[in-house]
Amino acid sequence: MTAKNISLLDNFIQNIIDEDKKNKRYQGRVHTRFPPEPNGYLHIGHTKAILINYGIAVANGGKFNLRFDDTNPIKEEEEFVEAIKEDVAWLGVDWEDRLFFASDYFQELYDYAEELIKKGKAYVCDLTSEMIKEYRGTLTEPGTESPYRNRSMDENLQLFRRMRAGEFPNGSRVLRAKIDMSSPNMNMRDPVIYRIMKEPHHRTGDEWCIYPMYDYAHPISDALEGITHSLCSLEFEDNRPLYDWFLENLNCPEPPRQIEFARLNISYTVLSKRKLRELVEGGYVDGWDDPRMPTICGLRRRGITPEAIARFCESIGVSKSNSIVDVAQLEHAIREDLNRRAKRIMVVLRPLRVVIENYPSGETEELEIENNPEDESMGKRKVPFSREIYIEQDDFRESPPKKFFRLTPGREVRLKGAYYITCNKVIKNEKTGEIEEVRCSYDPETRGGWSADGRKVRGTLHWVSANHAVEVEARIYDRLFSAENPEEHDDFKLSLNKDSLEALTGCVAEPEVKKVEPEDRYQFLRQGYFCADKKDFTKEKPVFNQVVPLRDTWARIKARG
RNA sequence: UGGGGUGUCGCCAAGCGGUAAGGCAAAGGACUUUGGAUCCUUUACGCGCAGGUUCGAAUCCUGCCACCCCAGCCA
Numbered sequence A: 001m002t003a004k005n006i007s008l009l010d011n012f013i014q015n016i017i018d019e020d021k022k023n024k025r026y027q028g029r030v031h032t033r034f035p036p037e038p039n040g041y042l043h044i045g046h047t048k049a050i051l052i053n054y055g056i057a058v059a060n061g062g063k064f065n066l067r068f069d070d071t072n073p074i075k076e077e078e079e080f081v082e083a084i085k086e087d088v089a090w091l092g093v094d095w096e097d098r099l100f101f102a103s104d105y106f107q108e109l110y111d112y113a114e115e116l117i118k119k120g121k122a123y124v125c126d127l128t129s130e131m132i133k134e135y136r137g138t139l140t141e142p143g144t145e146s147p148y149r150n151r152s153m154d155e156n157l158q159l160f161r162r163m164r165a166g167e168f169p170n171g172s173r174v175l176r177a178k179i180d181m182s183s184p185n186m187n188m189r190d191p192v193i194y195r196i197m198k199e200p201h202h203r204t205g206d207e208w209c210i211y212p213m214y215d216y217a218h219p220i221s222d223a224l225e226g227i228t229h230s231l232c233s234l235e236f237e238d239n240r241p242l243y244d245w246f247l248e249n250l251n252c253p254e255p256p257r258q259i260e261f262a263r264l265n266i267s268y269t270v271l272s273k274r275k276l277r278e279l280v281e282g283g284y285v286d287g288w289d290d291p292r293m294p295t296i297c298g299l300r301r302r303g304i305t306p307e308a309i310a311r312f313c314e315s316i317g318v319s320k321s322n323s324i325v326d327v328a329q330l331e332h333a334i335r336e337d338l339n340r341r342a343k344r345i346m347v348v349l350r351p352l353r354v355v356i357e358n359y360p361s362g363e364t365e366e367l368e369i370e371n372n373p374e375d376e377s378m379g380k381r382k383v384p385f386s387r388e389i390y391i392e393q394d395d396f397r398e399s400p401p402k403k404f405f406r407l408t409p410g411r412e413v414r415l416k417g418a419y420y421i422t423c424n425k426v427i428k429n430e431k432t433g434e435i436e437e438v439r440c441s442y443d444p445e446t447r448g449g450w451s452a453d454g455r456k457v458r459g460t461l462h463w464v465s466a467n468h469a470v471e472v473e474a475r476i477y478d479r480l481f482s483a484e485n486p487e488e489h490d491d492f493k494l495s496l497n498k499d500s501l502e503a504l505t506g507c508v509a510e511p512e513v514k515k516v517e518p519e520d521r522y523q524f525l526r527q528g529y530f531c532a533d534k535k536d537f538t539k540e541k542p543v544f545n546q547v548v549p550l551r552d553t554w555a556r557i558k559a560r561g
Numbered sequence B: 001u002g003g004g005g006u007g008u009c010g011c012c013a014a015g016c017g018g019u020a021a022g023g024c025a026a027a028g029g030a031c032u033u034u035g036g037a038u039c040c041u042u043u044a045c046g047c048g049c050a051g052g053u054u055c056g057a058a059u060c061c062u063g064c065c066a067c068c069c070c071a072g073c074c075a
Helices: A012-022 A044-059 A078-090 A102-118 A129-135 A153-164 A214-224 A234-248 A273-281 A296-302 A306-316 A327-341 A511-515 A553-560
Strands: A031-034 A063-068 A099-101 A122-125 A174-177 A192-196 A210-212 A229-233 A257-261 A343-345 A351-356 A364-370 A380-386 A388-392 A412-415 A420-428 A435-442 A470-477 A501-509 A521-524 A528-532 A543-549
Touching (some): A102 A214, A229 A234, A380 A511, A521 A543
Antiparallel strands (some): A521 A528
16 A cells, blocks of 8 residues: 555545546546645645545546645745655655646746736725725625726726735735625635735745735646646635636636645544644644654654554545544554554563563573564564563553553463463562562573473463663653644643653563664554654664553453453 | 545445445354364444435435645755
């Protein structure tokens, strides 16, 4: 599963495309685009849009463009275009040589505006923004026409050229489409299409002092690139009549068709640029790529693969109903992916010392353990075993609850790939009563974790030889918010989960960990999937991020009591 | 009170007049050198509500109801 073979053949958009192909509309061509505004980082919501656009193009033998919607110089920065390109490429999406910018079309856009003026379809309006707002009317009352609405074509043209020449101050005049001030659709009440902004643009510098609005630039950019199906989110449904209006009035051969679908929401997180920015700027997280962030760079740093993201997007479908997808569905896609591809390694997160009393001290033997039981081709590795080992604190209970299958006094359990051991004694701190060490004996006949007499053991534990242990840090993440839908609260930050990060230092890993490189992913046996941190991991101080824990049936039994 | 949308299992989501797919979650069981994975099994007599058309309706008609979006010189 990669972005390239994502299966998006069964949704309402594909149905529309099938119909268009049957009718030979657009000569059977399919050409989509993803039009981000370079004013922030991409998140998993954008990923859905990217993959739908790209997936639809690929599935139909069509083309896909990446186009930056950079029509507002005061909000946009070059830094973001580079970051967005990197994120989109990382997803496995290939725009080939079709990287565009709305700003590439500033001249054409300007020329089309003159065309509109000449056709009497646009006029220069001198109303202030406050007045324009007043004249627009309300949802239930029609607007009133601007006193400048009926200027002559010549006057409009002169004025517009002077706007372009920089003769007027910011905000003093705008170019408006002449449509219908009494339309029930607010977008059709003579929308502004050009505004004066004496601001340098990240690509065109100070070449322009007037900039087109989205509603005007978008349909034309689509048409200029030969886009056939312009996919966008639901809130643009009311803009579609305007999208069509520009293209109808502008001599466009076969106008692209705008189709809207519901954007992605996921439980226990927020997916809006503004709110994510607030988290970063307020120091609630460690940056845009904090592993708890739903940003693409955050997901990447967390250790989620592009394939898992693609699988997830495929699984949620495409529709027009507003919905919140359960984060468990994302986690499922991640586990499904990593189970297949991640090597297993043993790491004890919260170590408890175990001394195997009948094992010769000073001796070490190497045991062979498979790297991934799901995939024999991933081979085996050697793991050292000796008299003193560490096991997980949770894997020992002095007085075990019901259905506890792990180590407990007098019980025999298996050490993964090693031996059966039986607990003989518990050593506690005299003052605190805390368990400090457990004394066991092993059965030399069970080497490899198997016994010839066929005797059964219920529990299998992961372990690390004390003398060979490598210290590592493991960062355990929980959901960023404790509310299922943080957005429905007055201040979404109030539902931030204070325990979303727990940094575990003093974890111990088997020596295999020395081979790990940043961004490598492993299953820490019996615990979860972990990814070597892209930024903080070093050979000297290995740092891992928990991608997602393994499903934990025992935890559920325990929780149920 | 205007306009545009959406309402099918706890969460997504097919369905396009012929008698409710699938995934996630949940529950039970099998198997297991990860209480992981895998494999079985269970979960909508009903499709927002109320009428109507039809031999037959989630699908067509009428009327309600709920929720989302729109009054930036943002996108």
